[in-house]
Amino acid sequence: MTANSATQAPTPLPVAPRVVALAGGVGGARLADGLAQVLPPENLTIIVNTGDDFEHLGLYICPDVDTVCYTLAGLSNPATGWGRADETWQALESLGALGGPTWFRLGDRDLGLHLERTRRLRMGQSLSLVTQHFCRAMGIGAAVLPMSDDATPTWVYTIEGDLPFQEYFVRHQCQPKVTGFRFEGAERARPSPGVLEALDRADLVVICPSNPWVSIDPILAIPGIRPAVQARRVVAVSPIIGGQTVKGPAGKMFLELGITPSALAVAEHYAELLTGFVLDRVDENLAEQIQALKVQTLATDTIMKTPLDRARLAKEVVEFGLRLSHSS
Ligand code: GDP
Ligand code: CA
Numbered sequence: 653m654t655a656n657s658a659t660q661a662p663t664p665l666p667v668a669p670r671v672v673a674l675a676g677g678v679g680g681a682r683l684a685d686g687l688a689q690v691l692p693p694e695n696l697t698i699i700v701n702t703g704d705d706f707e708h709l710g711l712y713i714c715p716d717v718d719t720v721c722y723t724l725a726g727l728s729n730p731a732t733g734w735g736r737a738d739e740t741w742q743a744l745e746s747l748g749a750l751g752g753p754t755w756f757r758l759g760d761r762d763l764g765l766h767l768e769r770t771r772r773l774r775m776g777q778s779l780s781l782v783t784q785h786f787c788r789a790m791g792i793g794a795a796v797l798p799m800s801d802d803a804t805p806t807w808v809y810t811i812e813g814d815l816p817f818q819e820y821f822v823r824h825q826c827q828p829k830v831t832g833f834r835f836e837g838a839e840r841a842r843p844s845p846g847v848l849e850a851l852d853r854a855d856l857v858v859i860c861p862s863n864p865w866v867s868i869d870p871i872l873a874i875p876g877i878r879p880a881v882q883a884r885r886v887v888a889v890s891p892i893i894g895g896q897t898v899k900g901p902a903g904k905m906f907l908e909l910g911i912t913p914s915a916l917a918v919a920e921h922y923a924e925l926l927t928g929f930v931l932d933r934v935d936e937n938l939a940e941q942i943q944a945l946k947v948q949t950l951a952t953d954t955i956m957k958t959p960l961d962r963a964r965l966a967k968e969v970v971e972f973g974l975r976l977s978h979s980s
Pocket of ligand 1: 675889894901956
């Protein structure tokens with residue numbers, strides 16, 4: 653019997669490699685979930701951006717870590733990619749009726765997690781410890797590591813002034829024209845426990861199809877992480893398909909920074925780190941220019957609509973990565 657890739661989960665990888673994924677929120681979580689489907693849990697570490705984290709309503713919110721955890725646990729809202737399925741909004745309605753801020757959407761179920769995380773952080777637990785506890789409670793086997801336990805808030809420089817990331821992203825709906833970014837305090841931050849160890853042991857590092865500017869660059873800005881990534885075999889998956897993002901402002905950011913958004917632009921952005929690059933079939937015409945950067949390419953279907961799409965892409969990415977010769 654032959655497997656039909658459209659309807660059946662891919663068979664597990666024969667010899668399980670150790671994989672570290674770098675991820676932001678929605679795009680990162682999709683591929684991370686695919687990797688979790690095809691690798692044994694002990695072989696997968698996901699290092700997640702915490703540059704989006706902020707305090708709101710007295711609570712400590714970690715949008716990308718939560719998106720990754722909810723997705724891996726099968727709790728995420730499939731319509732949005734962020735937040736939880738079966739969500740209700742009564743707390744937010746009550747808050748709004750009292751004149752409180754409702755621009756950042758927090759559902760009732762989601763709020764429970766933020767309350768408990770904030771309580772634990774106030775007791776002195778580190779973000780990585782709290783995340784580890786939550787993963788265990790949600791039945792997540794892979795290691796989900798916040799990039800750092802030190803706060804490194806992302807600032808978006810715009811022609812209308814400097815904005816904290818969530819103000820730019822949610823309150824201003826990514827409208828102000830971007831001129832640059834700052835990862836505040838990153839130069840003094842330390843990678844969270846286990847991050848450098850996982851990178852040192854990795855057979856392959858996968859840069860998920862996350863926003864290069866505000867999801868992956870903040871991770872690489874933590875001292876020690878970039879050189880540890882660069883020492884490994886690294887494959888990135890393009891978040892830009894046919895010059896467009898699937899979702900979010902990555903394409904708009906490239907344009908506003910004077911770069912035509914494309915899979916090539918993403919490959920150039922990461923070039924010095926890359927061994928291989930995965931681009932969508934629709935961008936196959938760019939493969940030659942990417943190979944000219946001394947980066948090997950794989951063109952395949954990279955839109956992940958279903959859990960099966962995620963697993964199929966993850967398996968292709970890992971198999972491609974392991975085939976690559978690596979010389980650094
Ligand atoms: P955020 O933190 O929620 O903004 O999420 P990420 O930074 O992890 O992901 C945002 C990026 O994911 C966007 O640039 C999207 O184009 C990309 N993305 C979302 N879904 C997909 C998908 O199915 N395939 C690919 N290739 N990219 C995706
Ligand atoms: Ca994010």
